[in-house]
């Protein structure tokens with residue numbers, strides 16, 4: 001028997017177990033989050049005798065007789081102050097990490113009420129945040145500390161939420177205090193637990209599954225295999241390339257270590273592993289293909305029936321070789337970038353429930369209608385028999401576009417007619433979900449005597465891993481953006497995405513552009529040196545302006561301020577002893593002739609204005625963006641608005657949260673819906689008159705296909721542009737970043753800054769420290785070995801906004817996406833800074849020979 005106190009109340013437990021599990025599962029104190037269960041992320045931080053402690057590292061025997069305080073047990077005053085400070089500063093995005101930060105901050109401030117910024121950063125170094133870049137979290141803790149010291153009353157929050165107002169996020173308080181519900185925080189009566197058995201090998205023939213012993217376990221509810229799937233065993237984000245098995249059928253060959261071969265369902269979470277261990281599986285191990293070169297070898301076995309090439313792209317706008325031959329300077333360089341992990345804080349979780357003759361799911365993904373479509377196909381049901389509601393999403397960054405747990409939860413719930421939760425452990429999450437593509441790239445770029453770019457040629461190979469996921473579109477964006485936002489006479493870009501037996505690769509903030517931007521920008525720096533220009537000068541000379549052609553032929557619209565962004569960072573670049581600069585662009589919207597629709601319904605219910613859209617809120621703040629668009633259009637206060645969570649029964653299909661599209665697409669749809677309500681109000685009808693009425697808005701972008709024969713095709717509805725400068729100190733560490741962004745109309749400056757700061761910090765990790773360790777197709781990465789930056793490692797990040805004039809009249813008031821662009825220029829800017837620092841050109845990521853690499857022991 002173990003006895004201790006939790007939040008001042010005595011508690012006892014017969015069995016020894018992890019404190020985190022006891023708090024979450026037994027006491028239902030779900031403000032303590034399970035991020036990694038390995039003591040590496042800090043999301044489960046609680047106070048033990050006043051000391052910040054990771055509750056996943058403590059068993060109950062270790063807290064015998066001690067005082068445990070969770071986020072629920074802090075004082076009301078602390079709750080009010082921290083909720084105010086975190087909301088005010090915009091320190092909350094996906095929110096999954098925040099209760100852990102808050103608990104660490106309280107431990108620090110109890111000891112050091114006047115903690116300096118440096119002490120705060122050190123005090124929270126055990127907590128990882130993947131969204132914010134720490135800038136606003138540290139600011140929030142500083143504000144909270146001052147308020148607590150000076151006993152300041154909580155200021156009233158303004159209700160004004162028009163475009164450009166720093167309105168506090170609608171979900172800030174519940175996320176800060178841990179009261180908001182993520183899927184794993186939900187318990188449904190009668191719920192059982194399921195978990196997949198993964199392939200023991202990257203590539204092996206599955207010979208036999210014997211579940212006899214497992215089924216005899218008293219807690220075992222079922223062991224399902226591919227033979228139990230009632231509909232289509234193949235899923236896939238892109239319906240036309242559904243190549244991903246729900247489970248690998250007996251007799252067939254596995255494609256990576258994340259493949260599910262059986263699904264075990266247990267009455268209890270605790271006995272799941274025990275039952276999984278009782279399932280006997282026989283394989284014939286086969287040699288895996290672990291690189292694109294191996295997969296393209298003539299005698300390579302086929303990973304998929306159609307072969308090992310997922311997709312091939314070729315963009316050409318002229319005789320590149322002839323232009324290069326006449327160019328004064330030409331550089332050719334090979335670049336290599338690795339597979340990279342999203343490391344979102346919330347591991348994947350879904351709950352499936354029987355619902356008449358269909359299923360209902362609680363999920364946390366980037367698009368509930370994607371889940372509806374894929375689960376319905378798998379079950380062989382019409383769409384309307386599968387319904388989905390999103391709970392809070394603890395980060396995604398592209399990594400939650402594919403099915404990971406939803407299909408298994410839906411399948412088990414449908415077959416068993418019971419609610420079923422599927423939760424991935426962090427280890428499983430790292431193994432299963434698609435990553436950012438590793439790419440090998442050969443880039444040749446030419447310019448004239450003055451440094452005017454002439455032509456560029458690129459050959460790109462991406463390792464797309466075991467399944468298609470979004471590997472095709474990622475390769476496309478890598479290619480369409482490979483020349484950068486610059487003017488050329490001709491370009492030629494060829495890309496190939498190749499299946500291997502590595503984990504699948506798909507969407508990740510930047511969507512292929514992070515990789516090719518690194519190469520494009522590297523070549524510009526090499527050319528600048530040859531011509532005798534600075535990194536800044538060659539970019540300014542070649543940057544596109546309104547009316548110019550982008551390399552893909554699209555005419556640059558009036559809503560562009562790329563040169564302005566370069567001018568905004570010019571002084572800091574020129575005045576720093578060692579600095580690198582990068583400018584880049586990123587599309588808003590899927591484009592290239594594909595269906596791309598934002599939808600929103602505005603309804604009047606109980607005297608309030610409801611915004612109903614399925615746009616997934618994954619931390620970027622789309623709910624608050626839509627609220628501000630509605631307030632602007634309707635000229636009402638925020639207190640009049642209710643933003644509903646995505647639910648297939650209530651909210652129309654607004655497409656996936658991807659391609660930096662939601663602010664523009666669903667923003668415009670919401671504006672259109674709100675305009676209809678505004679018309680009624682302007683006609684003199686009252687809210688009472690309009691009670692129960694719905695107003696629909698839809699925006700569909702018309703774009704041209706990739707190989708359109710139009711002279712100036714419209715590839716995308718819009719583009720954001722940005723410049724970043726990385727400044728190095730004398731010791732070679734990054735001193736600061738300065739970022740200037742053209743994201744069109746800024747909706748909420750604090751939120752947009754937060755996106756950029758988080759993107760820069762993520763880009764810095766990609767550039768300098770992040771790795772995804774694998775050995776022969778086996779994932780050996782753990783959360784602690786990903787190389788994620790903590791608060792002490794991220795330097796100051798200054799952000800500025802620039803924009804073209806008169807843009808507010810455009811679509812969605814001129815709003816453009818910022819999510820992906822936030823991270824793209826950072827790695828090239830850092831590489832440029834090191835080139836300036838010691839003259840050594842570094843064409844691989846993570847960048848080598850910097851103070852951020854641990855010295856190898858001799």
Ligand code: FES
Pocket residue numbers: 091092093094095096097098128129130131132345394395619
């Ligand atoms: Fe910190 Fe998302 S807000 S991980």
